[in-house]
Amino acid sequence: MSQSVLQPMKMAHIVFRTANYEAMLDWWTNLLGAHAVYKAEFATFLTYDDEHHRIAIINQPHLTEPRGKNISLFDHVAFTYSSLKDLLEGYKIRKAKGIVPTICINHGPTTSMYYVDPDGNRAELQVDAFATAQEGIDYMHSDEFKRNIAGKLFVPEDLIARLEAGESEESIKKLVVGEDEVMDEKQAAEFVKKLVGSNTGDSAPKETVISA
Incomplete structure (x- = not known):
């Protein structure tokens, strides 16, 4: 038996190589509220917590555009916030800096916002719908999750208004799938494909953010 x-x-940590060095530094610093532990002409190491670095950005000016049509590549990285309030407060701060999500969607297990950096890499900022990881796993094994494994789009301002009106985070984060919103796996795959484009070089259409 194999071990x-x-x-x-x-x-x-995650490492990016880029020809858009300063733009990438500025974007990731503002996205995560990060700071540079070490910065040099060839590379910068960023962190947002007690780790010595979480994001490294390597300056390679000779690189050409890496994104093409219908190629296999890394899709996105996700960061979790401790509360919906924090996720939405961060959204407002980033929006004021000109950083806005391309997709806002309640997946069921998470409420998520997707951003695209200057090189076309996707970052998901999310909050868990459940108090424990086991509850999330149980949900993903449930018939309720199978009704729609892709999720439903939302407008951040709608969630902000509901939270400010006193609705609980648990209620806001709960995915409610109506009969006309049920998707099988094939339909969910088509929905996601249209939402994000055929590859990570294609930004999602702006209207996907508001088609709740």
């Missing part, structure tokens, strides 16, 4: 691979303790 199981040892699991890592945690995910440590």
